[in-house]
Amino acid sequence: MSVDTRVNWGGVALRNPVLTASGTFGYGMEFAPFFDLTRIGGIVAKSLTLEPRIGHPPARIAEVPSGMLNAIGLENVGVDAFLNEKLPALPEGVTVVASVFGTDIESYAEVCKRLAGSRVAALEVNASCPHVKSGGMEFGQNPRVLAELVRATRQAASVPVAIKLSPNVTDIAELARVCEGEGADALSLINTLQVLDVDLKTRRPRLRNTLGGLSGPAILPLALRMVWQASRAVRIPVCGIGGIQSGEDAAKFLLCGATAVQVGTANYTNPRAALDVAEGLEAFAESQGVTRLTDLIGGLETEPA
């Protein structure tokens, strides 16, 4: 028995539901020594800004139980270098999603415009970075500002647009509905949780930026909760992100309503993680007699048996 692994994420046909999370996969070719990139659903590249950007001073990362903190500061090569150098290096057949970031709505829209006409299959608008001074999370927390951002990026883009939402909000369902109402094609969630950790020896924050984002297996149940709430609130497809390490983890997200998933921090501990998750998800489905992965989507039973 073979499993039909194909899914459609907001107009983007994926050979399987497993993508890589932005910021954890570079621009893709860093992983070419470890596996064939065409075998996963696609890659979401590092968030791009209009101009190249230097990140935060170190320390930028810290390990915590079952997770890690980061405050990188959206260091990236800029959208032009991405188009001229990074994108052409990726083999044909790799589905590429570009992550877009700006410090104001105009710069978000301008990055979307520059990407128009390129081979990127979709844009993911990063409305949720928790560790930069301006932009990012503040766009994803205020429904009125988020609506404006979705409108502007949707208008500027020539391919489907997904909005990447923050978990640092009170009502994820409301923000999901705002995105859908303004024409977003899909959602991605969650970005990292805004956190703080302390070095007791120095009595200083462990990160130079003081605040950072928590990722890794520690955040998986929270991500499942938010994906479940968001996917029930909207019709557009949701990509589930947060602590995925295995095919079984990915299957949980599908059951909670995700159409696709992204593997993030696991890429650091295992450079083959995304492919391992894709293969593990297929093996899980096969073991359950599931012939199409789409049959798992939203299959969570909450009533007593």
Place this chain on the structure above:
Amino acid sequence: MTSLRVDAEVAENRDEGGANRRLRLRVPDWPGSAPGQFVMLSPGVRSSVERFDPLLPRPMAVYRVHDGCLEVLYKVTGRGTALLADARSGERVRVVGPLGKGFPESVGKCLLVGGGTGIASLYDLAARDRERSHVLLGARSQRDLMGQEDFAALGVALSIATEDGSTGSSGLVTALLERELETATNATVFACGPTPMMRASAEIAAKHGARCFVSLENPMACGIGVCQGCAAPRANGGYALVCRDGPVFDANEVLWEAMP
């Protein structure tokens, strides 16, 4: 050299006195590595229960490839290395590597300065340039020294300094460097160890007009240039990634006062 990801069998994981340990891993497909390159090690990947804590792999210098095994020297300093120390023969440790850019070729005399666990980055370099190398090893105490017998067996010139004077000369290894550079001409310094030791080595080398290369050890999550956690401040602005642009840098490229 292309990098591998392999779950390698532990051939031996032995106590070498104090907190020092030597891990020998069977990596039959090892593509070879240049002196100064490193690996990311995840212990316990094949344990019977899934392990997420500690989560991240640990960067370790390739000490050498010897008797068909990849060797790593390490000290138990925290939870990651404690877990690594628990790996028994026959168990698996995930290896990603070889990674990074190693020490460049040089001419003339090589002064290799190793402090603490930084010593482990220098063995292959000493082996490459055996006749021209003078190895200077420093540690707090005799029991903290790593790999002393291996360096001695290479037949390279070897000098030791310990802070408590328990072996070799008493004091810092950088004092040995200062003394060597007073008489050496056309020497290149290669240093790996704690940041203050590398910075002092760089300053001493600069004072004597010698080139100096350092191997930085910033914490990192991925080792392959994607997490951007291991940023080291550059003297000419911005950041270099220790894993991708290093770990070996010309000491002049590093903005020492901004190093974490």
